Amino acid sequence: MSKEVKPESVSLSPLGATAAPEQELLCIFGTGDFGRSLGQRLLQSGYKVVYGSRRPHSCGPLPMGAKVLSHAAAAESSSLVFLCIHRQHYDFLESLAPQLKGKVLVDVSNNLKKNLYPEANAEYLQRLVPGAHVVKAFNTLSAWALQNGPSDANRQVFLCGNRAEAKQAVAETATKLGFSVLDRGSLSAARELEDFPLRLFPEWRLPLLIAIGLSAFFFFYLLIRDVVYTYVVQGKDISFRIMVSLANKVFPIVSLIMLALCYLPGIIAAILQLYRGTKYRRFPDWLDRWMLCRKQLGLLALGFASLHVFYTLVIPIRYYVRFKIGAGIISQIKENRTSEFDNSIAWRGDSYFSMGILGFCLFLLLGITSLPSVSNALSWREFSFIQSKLGYLTVFFCTFHAYLYGWDRFLRPSTYKWFTPPGYMLSLIVPSLVLVFKLLLLLPCVDRTLTRIRQGWERCDPEDDSKKTLLT
Amino acid sequence: MSKEVKPESVSLSPLGATAAPEQELLCIFGTGDFGRSLGQRLLQSGYKVVYGSRRPHSCGPLPMGAKVLSHAAAAESSSLVFLCIHRQHYDFLESLAPQLKGKVLVDVSNNLKKNLYPEANAEYLQRLVPGAHVVKAFNTLSAWALQNGPSDANRQVFLCGNRAEAKQAVAETATKLGFSVLDRGSLSAARELEDFPLRLFPEWRLPLLIAIGLSAFFFFYLLIRDVVYTYVVQGKDISFRIMVSLANKVFPIVSLIMLALCYLPGIIAAILQLYRGTKYRRFPDWLDRWMLCRKQLGLLALGFASLHVFYTLVIPIRYYVRFKIGAGIISQIKENRTSEFDNSIAWRGDSYFSMGILGFCLFLLLGITSLPSVSNALSWREFSFIQSKLGYLTVFFCTFHAYLYGWDRFLRPSTYKWFTPPGYMLSLIVPSLVLVFKLLLLLPCVDRTLTRIRQGWERCDPEDDSKKTLLT
Amino acid sequence: MSKEVKPESVSLSPLGATAAPEQELLCIFGTGDFGRSLGQRLLQSGYKVVYGSRRPHSCGPLPMGAKVLSHAAAAESSSLVFLCIHRQHYDFLESLAPQLKGKVLVDVSNNLKKNLYPEANAEYLQRLVPGAHVVKAFNTLSAWALQNGPSDANRQVFLCGNRAEAKQAVAETATKLGFSVLDRGSLSAARELEDFPLRLFPEWRLPLLIAIGLSAFFFFYLLIRDVVYTYVVQGKDISFRIMVSLANKVFPIVSLIMLALCYLPGIIAAILQLYRGTKYRRFPDWLDRWMLCRKQLGLLALGFASLHVFYTLVIPIRYYVRFKIGAGIISQIKENRTSEFDNSIAWRGDSYFSMGILGFCLFLLLGITSLPSVSNALSWREFSFIQSKLGYLTVFFCTFHAYLYGWDRFLRPSTYKWFTPPGYMLSLIVPSLVLVFKLLLLLPCVDRTLTRIRQGWERCDPEDDSKKTLLT
Incomplete structure (x- = not known):
């Protein structure tokens, strides 16, 4: 040459x-x-x-x-x-x-x-x-x-x-x-x-703000319902509960809501596409921005869930818990009461723990697959299988976990101190909505239309059929 | 050209x-x-x-x-x-x-x-x-x-x-x-x-099938031995134990067996090479396929082990456990029994927990080093040091953990309900075999021959000595 | 062209x-x-x-x-x-x-x-x-x-x-x-x-030696203070405590010291730079080598911290603990004592757990961001924000956790068996020094000088002002 x-x-x-x-x-x-x-x-x-x-x-x-x-x-x-x-x-x-x-x-x-x-x-x-x-x-x-x-x-x-x-x-x-x-x-x-x-974590800013906002709101909400209420109504100082008990209510609530917030924009997008009958119109800006920070939302939710796990596992070592159990046994003996073992309470408690553990382990799996080197090794289909299918399963387990926590207290009036619902009920709103709408979207007739739209089909737009011929 | x-x-x-x-x-x-x-x-x-x-x-x-x-x-x-x-x-x-x-x-x-x-x-x-x-x-x-x-x-x-x-x-x-x-x-x-x-996780299919198969088998095996047996023989309904107690028996059993299955093919390969006196003959297909899915087997085993850990740590918060402990104390007081602190039980229990924790932490380490970005940063010798040396140590800790769980119950007839051994005994078979054979392979005389074979030496194949001169 | x-x-x-x-x-x-x-x-x-x-x-x-x-x-x-x-x-x-x-x-x-x-x-x-x-x-x-x-x-x-x-x-x-x-x-x-x-983990050798040395020292130190002391003074055999209780004292102590050792060289370097008034003179060799193995030190510390977490969470399932709690309740009933719930003990205990959990979760975060694939995705500023800012926060939480463990026992003479301080006090020396010096370095006047030095400014070196014009 x-x-x-x-x-x-x-x-x-x-x-x-x-x-x-x-x-x-x-x-x-x-x-x-x-x-x-x-x-x-x-x-x-x-x-x-x-x-x-x-x-x-x-x-x-x-x-x-x-x-x-x-x-x-x-x-x-x-x-x-x-x-x-x-x-x-x-x-x-x-x-x-x-x-x-x-x-x-x-x-x-x-x-x-x-x-x-x-x-x-x-x-x-x-x-x-x-x-x-x-x-x-x-x-x-x-x-x-x-x-x-x-x-x-x-x-x-x-x-x-x-x-x-x-x-x-x-x-x-x-x-x-x-x-x-x-x-x-x-x-x-x-x-x-x-x-x-x-640069300093620009894409984490919005999710962090949401996390801090939710945490602050639920902290004060629960502070009033639990500590202040007890002090006002019963005159008892249980302020020590702030450190662990209260924190361990705030963390799971924020975690569950943020987990659901990861999946809500996908649902909204699907509904928008169904309503518009096309996927070729841009989503509103807020929805785009929301979608782009789903990963960060999810990882923060995982962080809160981990805190919840540690705070929960530490329960039986706490002085307060040991004291209460001891006091319970002593009073039972002194008053010569006998308590019967209740099978349904055992079922409920164990299911509650099982759901929580399975949900958390799935959540951990989602977190691990979002590590750059792991997700790089996955094909697109595998990645979306994990993040979507397993993701919804995680939402389901965690929501079910929270419902089991509530159990029969949803209907008991004493639950609603000062006419406010307890925190976990509030945390159930978004995930329940997500699950219900996801189920609706999975109905065969809806799903079929949505799939066609996502493959490029457009409703009643006859003069523009060239798109159908194009790769999606 | x-x-x-x-x-x-x-x-x-x-x-x-x-x-x-x-x-x-x-x-x-x-x-x-x-x-x-x-x-x-x-x-x-x-x-x-x-x-x-x-x-x-x-x-x-x-x-x-x-x-x-x-x-x-x-x-x-x-x-x-x-x-x-x-x-x-x-x-x-x-x-x-x-x-x-x-x-x-x-x-x-x-x-x-x-x-x-x-x-x-x-x-x-x-x-x-x-x-x-x-x-x-x-x-x-x-x-x-x-x-x-x-x-x-x-x-x-x-x-x-x-x-x-x-x-x-x-x-x-x-x-x-x-x-x-x-x-x-x-x-x-x-x-x-x-x-x-x-593609959807083709290399995970076989390990997943094994995991599901083992889980299903042991679930029903333990269901019959625990729940059904108790119901038939003692007429007591302990079905609530399915959610946590039973699951927490299935998970560690499956995990231990699958961990051992990661190391079994290596042992079989070594024995084959020793028997054939050469490393230049291909392994049977099933062995090749087995070897290629060891990583997935191991990661699934780690997943089951994690579930076991969470299910175990949640034990003291369970209603059933609290009830049982309370009832135990109450009956002790009423009958005015005094129980002596037993040093050997304390030793055994604490060793059992220690082995489990050390085994799990090593297992976690194996999992972390199998992350693509971590293993990329390791030299080949480092990677095999961790996956092989530390891997066998993990098998040893976990197997020992299971033996300590059994303790003196191996010889007690009451253990063998309906003449079946408990699940953990079955789970010990494969890992014990792996450890015994590994020890045999580490015997100096065996090890020396194996090393020579792996460096290209061949037993009694005089006309083909060119291989000895080649790089391994 | x-x-x-x-x-x-x-x-x-x-x-x-x-x-x-x-x-x-x-x-x-x-x-x-x-x-x-x-x-x-x-x-x-x-x-x-x-x-x-x-x-x-x-x-x-x-x-x-x-x-x-x-x-x-x-x-x-x-x-x-x-x-x-x-x-x-x-x-x-x-x-x-x-x-x-x-x-x-x-x-x-x-x-x-x-x-x-x-x-x-x-x-x-x-x-x-x-x-x-x-x-x-x-x-x-x-x-x-x-x-x-x-x-x-x-x-x-x-x-x-x-x-x-x-x-x-x-x-x-x-x-x-x-x-x-x-x-x-x-x-x-x-x-x-x-x-x-x-190659076999050359950069891990020094940190591993430090970890093993510290573990061995504290193991024997605590063995003597706890087991031998009890045997000699009270004639009681509590050797079973070696497996979990003693290990669970050694692990957090070593972890805390090694965590502080990650941040000490940075402090020494800053002091050296302040003292010399320039950053253009090389650090002594030992400091360079120390700085290069900070990551490994930190990861080992994280490993020890994880062991501490598992050993702690397993506490309430231990035979010894259950026995002691049961015996406590029984003796309370027999002697008809009533113990009052102590709010300040509850506060202290719960704060202690909270600090530990928060510190450990931050520590985990540091560990995750040191995964190659994660740190690759971070900008330099983000990486140093996490490893430095969040790192010092971790040191603070963990040190505070250890101080809360000590609580009022620092001043009690009975703490000093055989005139030796308990292990956790020894473990507090290095992290306390690190935190105090870090605070001093953050004082506005000191911080300003240091920042200028790190941007290339040199104290009283007038003939060499060319450096100031150069990029740092």
Whole structure:
């Protein structure tokens, strides 16, 4: 193949004549923390490294084996320049435009805050040195990660840039350093990449708010119904129950409601599709947003369920419980009462525990399959089987668990202190609705229509039958 | 082909003249759900997109920025065509043969059922348009995944095709969209890929059957021995015990047997190798199949063990247990009996719990290391250390736990109601066998022979000593 | 760049003339286990395979479809030769130098022990056949993994070599077989790769030693204080308590100390940086090593915490506990004592349990986010938020849990049997120090200085202000 690869296209093809049998030379501007760590790692991976510095002779300790030159000389020597400099010092690069022409310029910078500047650092850089090929990369890594190699939250290098060859050259270097690369498109994605390290669980915000809101509401609701009511009506101080008993009422209630909230949007979507007779109209925004945070809702619900489990299992070790049981036995003896073993209470209690355990174990299974590495190994059908079929089974078990807890107290007037229903009754509303509507949607006639709609069929829209021919 | 592969051209540059400076134009046939989502994603990733449609002027809403042309015109404009059309509408492509000649044709289609057609969709397509390079890809993704980017079960794109360049082109596009690509070979693998989305835990089927079979057997066995026996002999209704007590006998029994079944095939394989004096003869099919589902067997066993743990921890909260303890204390007082604290019972009980907890925690560890992302980070030696050494330790702890449960009841005649042994005795058979045989295999003389065999040595096979020189 | 991208070349080929439309021919030397498995896998992936053998006509069963030739003929036919032979048989390759000239030679060999030979197998090979391009690869895989495709601990192929094209060619083959490739640099890394399969949790060694040391110390300490003391002073044999009660004291103590040991090095580092007034001086070696094993320390601590949880939850089912509670009630009745319900004991006990549960659940969360696949999905800021903020919260909860356990016993002389403090007091030293110092570091004046130092500022080092301009 007569591919005469000219040196100026060096950064290009990984292999052609490029990658000299031995080591490629890369240039780093900036001798700060990040620059040093990067240089060290590059040297370890078999590259030659030259630093560009304002004062090449007094720039502090650098990794062994690296050369230091002036910015201009350093830029000349390599076709790929890493820019480990703060944005506010970029201006001097304008004067280096001739040396940087045609070079790949890797912008690794981050800002301290979002929206500090009108344009992304990398875009600003590209404007300063229009002749260079700017690639945004490595900014999501810490200097620590560079020095010690990929690990934990530091394995992925995101990059973006306008020129494919430039990106490819950077991608190869990153791969050689042991990172995995994800191309995020053109340089216009640079702002997104620069915001990424400042990100703090954006997709968890809404579910967390819901969880906190529900917890707060039910905490005060139960505080009034249990502790305050007892104090007012019976004059007894049972405030110690806040720590475990009350918490162990709030957790399962919030967990059950949030679990049901994972499945409610799916039901609403199905009803909307049935009503509209098509799946080609967009859902309202709130529904889309709701659907996108179902996973987080579910995982939070699982967290609350776990707390409920631990709080429940700790019950028999509690002083209060031991005291009550002891007092019960003693009073029984003193008053010479005999209590009969009640088979139906045993049935009810054991069913209650069984449902709870089965529900929780299924819930754990859902949680485990939502681990990235597990869900990656599943086919789409398997994933949706678990998250949907087993998910509804979980909702059913947990709801049934709560109904068994209520048992015959639903009809007893004494349950409704101060005319308010107990917390668990409130928690049953959403899951019951979800289960009832799911059952309705499973009715053969409804299910058939819905399936057809989801395969692309549309109700009474004759002029648009092309869609039917298309893959769903 | 006269492929004089010169060493220097071997691995050749991905980029050559290919990747245009700016945006590549891709073509999509079909404006359905999948086609739209794909187009939108391609546009977001910086591609230009043109749709091919039967009626370019009335094909419904399309992603902003995409053009719509006739099929022929669209095909002309790009070298890569995504075919987002149902298989039954493929025929019209025959007439486009001239426009599609030399183009890469990406078949994304799936069928609703396995074996609906005699040949894979992609192979049928290749037959229809022999001049095009058909690549099967993207069919394992949902439209939803395409629209929202890779996530969960939707990160991997499998592809296959007969032409390497065509596959490479599709692979690059997929990578740019953020997916990771797995090449599955020639187009003959298309059927496998098309069946993939219809797959539902094939490797779990056998272990699940075993688990269900064992559970059912032991459930009825214990139902008869416990509930029915008590009813017939003592006339007492203890049916409520089904929910927790009985379940909590079935779960650990099944778990222990299945855990042992994970290690039995390894033992059988070792004995076979010792007997045959070589490792170069294939194992019988059933053994191979058994070995391949050990992981699933183990994870199911872990699930049953977890259920056992929860059912056990819930014991002291149960009405039945509280009642029994209370009744015991009351009768003790009334009859003025005094019971002495028995040190050996305390030792036995506490050892029993300790073994159980240690066994379960080790079992959890085995489960965690079988998570794909964890096991990927382990070297082969580390993985086999955990799964084998720690695995046998787990079997030992759990078996010992069960023996301690039995304690002195093995010799008591009253244990054998209706002349049947209790369930836990049956559960001890397989793990005891596994442990005994493992000990035998660890005897120095046996172990040495086995190690030599596994390193390629063969007993009395003098004419074939070449094997000894080869790497194992 | 005048790269006129013609549409028809778009899809094009990374591969130039290389990847022939159909199958590439690869050569394997050695017909042992590994060679056979490799050949079978290559055939399945669409390659043609030829084996090189000393005795081509009597080399045992080979995968269907493979040819067998003499070494020389086989080497001639392909540009890539896999060497599946033990190192001690490499010498004959010297005579094949002419046929191997310019070929890519893949060394897959491992040794049985570390440092068996003065140089790595691959380097030895390169010396033997200097004209060939030696690439070390595939040696971390087992023959089993090759035969059955990537799975679990067998997904990654590490490679190294001096020639980039050669590595690229091998990388492509590995990718086609379904493995993911990690380039580890030049051939000098071969020794590291050859040692890799012999590795057995090197980074876990120190944390494990610490865990075992602490456990042993506290076990004997508590054995003397509890069991021996009781035997000597009261003449009572409570040795049965070793199994659960004693273990359940050792586990939480070790867990708490090790959890605090995860956060101590960070505190020491901060103090060092404050004291030195710069972050540009290296930490002492022991601190670096300590910091690198924090994750392992934490996970071991989590393991001990889990054991503590299970041992605690099992308490109410224990014979000893049931006996004691029963005996307590009986003696209460006989002596006609009445005990009053004590609100403050209830508060204390329930807070104690709450803190423990919350601490453990947070700890579990830390453990889950340290799973590779989870931490990969987090941004750096998110990861450090969890591991640092939530980490300190965990330390706080767990320490508070231990203080509540002590309660008013800190001041009671009877606590100090034989003038020794109980175990939990010893366990509180390190975490208390960590929390106090962390609070001091959070004081606004200290925190501000530290933040500035970490952003690159240096105290009184005027001639070196270039660093301030550099990215941190």
